[in-house]
Amino acid sequence: MSGLKRGSVAVVGAAESDLGQVAPHTSPVDLMAQATMRALDDCGLKLSDIDGVFSAATQVRTAPMTLSEYLRIKPRYFDGTTIGGSSFMTHVAHAQAAIEHGLCDVALIAYGSTQRSVSRAAASPREPNPYENPYRPFMPASAYAMAAARHMHQYGTTREQLAEVAVAARKWALLNPKAWEKEPLTVEQVLKARMVSHPFTVRDCCLVVDGGGAIILTSAARAKSLKKKPAYVLGVGESLSHAGIPSMPDLTVSAAAESGPKAYKMAGLKPSDINMLSLYDAFTITPILFLEDLGFCAKGEGGPFAASGAIAPGGKLPVNTSGGGLSYCHPGMYGLLVIIEAVRQVRGECDKRQVKNCETAIAHGNGGVLSSQCTVILGGASTV
Amino acid sequence: MADLMKQSPYGVFLEHCKKGELAYQVSDGKAFFYPRAVAPVTGSDKLEWRVSKGLGTVYSTTVVYTKDQPPHNVALIDVDEGFRMMSRVEDIDPLQVKIGMRVKVKMHPGDEKQPTYPVFTPAGGGK
Numbered sequence: 001m002s003g004l005k006r007g008s009v010a011v012v013g014a015a016e017s018d019l020g021q022v023a024p025h026t027s028p029v030d031l032m033a034q035a036t037m038r039a040l041d042d043c044g045l046k047l048s049d050i051d052g053v054f055s056a057a058t059q060v061r062t063a064p065m066t067l068s069e070y071l072r073i074k075p076r077y078f079d080g081t082t083i084g085g086s087s088f089m090t091h092v093a094h095a096q097a098a099i100e101h102g103l104c105d106v107a108l109i110a111y112g113s114t115q116r117s118v119s120r121a122a123a124s125p126r127e128p129n130p131y132e133n134p135y136r137p138f139m140p141a142s143a144y145a146m147a148a149a150r151h152m153h154q155y156g157t158t159r160e161q162l163a164e165v166a167v168a169a170r171k172w173a174l175l176n177p178k179a180w181e182k183e184p185l186t187v188e189q190v191l192k193a194r195m196v197s198h199p200f201t202v203r204d205c206c207l208v209v210d211g212g213g214a215i216i217l218t219s220a221a222r223a224k225s226l227k228k229k230p231a232y233v234l235g236v237g238e239s240l241s242h243a244g245i246p247s248m249p250d251l252t253v254s255a256a257a258e259s260g261p262k263a264y265k266m267a268g269l270k271p272s273d274i275n276m277l278s279l280y281d282a283f284t285i286t287p288i289l290f291l292e293d294l295g296f297c298a299k300g301e302g303g304p305f306a307a308s309g310a311i312a313p314g315g316k317l318p319v320n321t322s323g324g325g326l327s328y329c330h331p332g333m334y335g336l337l338v339i340i341e342a343v344r345q346v347r348g349e350c351d352k353r354q355v356k357n358c359e360t361a362i363a364h365g366n367g368g369v370l371s372s373q374c375t376v377i378l379g380g381a382s383t384v
Numbered sequence: 385m386a387d388l389m390k391q392s393p394y395g396v397f398l399e400h401c402k403k404g405e406l407a408y409q410v411s412d413g414k415a416f417f418y419p420r421a422v423a424p425v426t427g428s429d430k431l432e433w434r435v436s437k438g439l440g441t442v443y444s445t446t447v448v449y450t451k452d453q454p455p456h457n458v459a460l461i462d463v464d465e466g467f468r469m470m471s472r473v474e475d476i477d478p479l480q481v482k483i484g485m486r487v488k489v490k491m492h493p494g495d496e497k498q499p500t501y502p503v504f505t506p507a508g509g510g511k
Contacts, residue, residue, distance in 0.1 A: 131470060142446045146458070197449070
């Protein structure tokens with residue numbers, strides 16, 4: 001994303017919609033609209049200030065259009081890029097480009113899903129594919145399971161190490177009042193849970209809940225006059241590597257190895273400069289891959305790194321402090337909530353789970369079956 | 385250029401399946417899968433259909449557990465001619481399908497809803 005200017009825009013408002021299990025007949029756009037008003041309240045802007053709308057949702061094919069109609073706003077600029085859970089990281093990059101070029105001043109990025117209420121199958125129907133459907137993979141879990149199997153084969157990663165990712169997420173979730181999961185979790189419980197797609201049990205897999213979120217971005221100049229501390233966009237990187245899992249070149253290396261360096265380059269930062277990570281944890285293998293591919297440990301060492309306690313509360317590298325998609329909330333395309341947690345950490349709003357002196361955070365999004373990888377680096381006032 | 389008014393890539397693939405053949409395409413000496421109307425990377429219209437010898441190696445594997453049905457295997461197979469495809473390894477406990485295992489193709493007859501499609505069985509050898 002060369003051409004974008006480090007710190008030119010900031011996230012100024014961030015909020016979740018209601019999360020968990022919402023009332024029957026709630027629509028995904030109800031959740032988007034609720035989150036939008038909360039995010040506006042968070043920054044002190046009004047609905048009429050929004051002139052850029054960015055949205056994606058599995059249940060709303062024309063998300064920017066449908067949301068704009070609901071809110072009765074006529075955005076000057078809109079973008080419905082839909083590449084799975086990382087869509088919202090690309091929306092941040094695209095919103096930054098649009099704001100820099102004067103195509104819009106105040107960008108809304110919104111998401112909503114009622115997948116728990118309507119069932120995952122209804123919320124995210126699979127596209128027909130004659131080269132995959134006959135084999136009845138349980139998607140997306142089976143694709144990630146095959147990535148995990150390959151990682152285990154090549155690097156000796158163990159099911160226990162995968163389980164430690166879920167356990168660390170649960171420990172963080174217990175510090176987050178908004179988290180879906182409220183009870184402690186052990187490695188043993190993860191391993192003995194119902195098998196879904198080997199080597200994954202249901203506890204290696206993200207939650208299936210309702211929810212949504214919204215964030216508001218504007219120029220750094222305007223951000224300074226708003227209610228909360230801006231979370232400046234220091235770097236962004238986007239990468240697509242494939243769509244279906246048979247076309248992923250190496251199941252142990254994600255395109256985060258491309259999106260990360262792009263974001264670091266723009267931000268002028270390196271992994272050791274980052275204070276916390278918000279990594280899309282659709283399955284226990286994904287934080288392991290992203291820790292490696294984003295440069296926080298060597299390839300193959302993600303399992304032992306996670307199992308060492310490094311990513312859990314009290315560890316040396318805070319990861320997924322919200323509790324992540326594994327224990328906090330996973331409403332289908334979870335990327336926007338990944339960003340919201342990073343924003344809150346940079347602002348210092350995370351109470352019991354707050355990372356001390358958190359001035360830099362990575363929000364890393366994953367979409368499809370490890371298909372799209374998008375990295376956003378956020379920073380506080382000291383970084384710009 | 386493939387004439388999509390006359391035949392589709394999947395249509396040709398399926399005709400081969402019905403003859404018991406695993407078909408793939410080659411362009412500029414490179415094999416690829418799934419079948420396409422245009423060669424990837426080059427965009428070339430010089431697409432040659434070939435029939436695989438049907439031997440390959442398991443690149444990765446999983447076992448899917450569904451309600452009311454026995455667990456089944458899903459695997460990615462690196463076929464010897466140089467392409468990777470999703471499939472299933474049959475005639476073996478699905479948990480015993482291992483990365484590196486040598487496999488050979490056979491056609492599954494399918495049913496009313498699902499046309500015939502390629503699956504694999506252990507070929508012996510490999511690790």
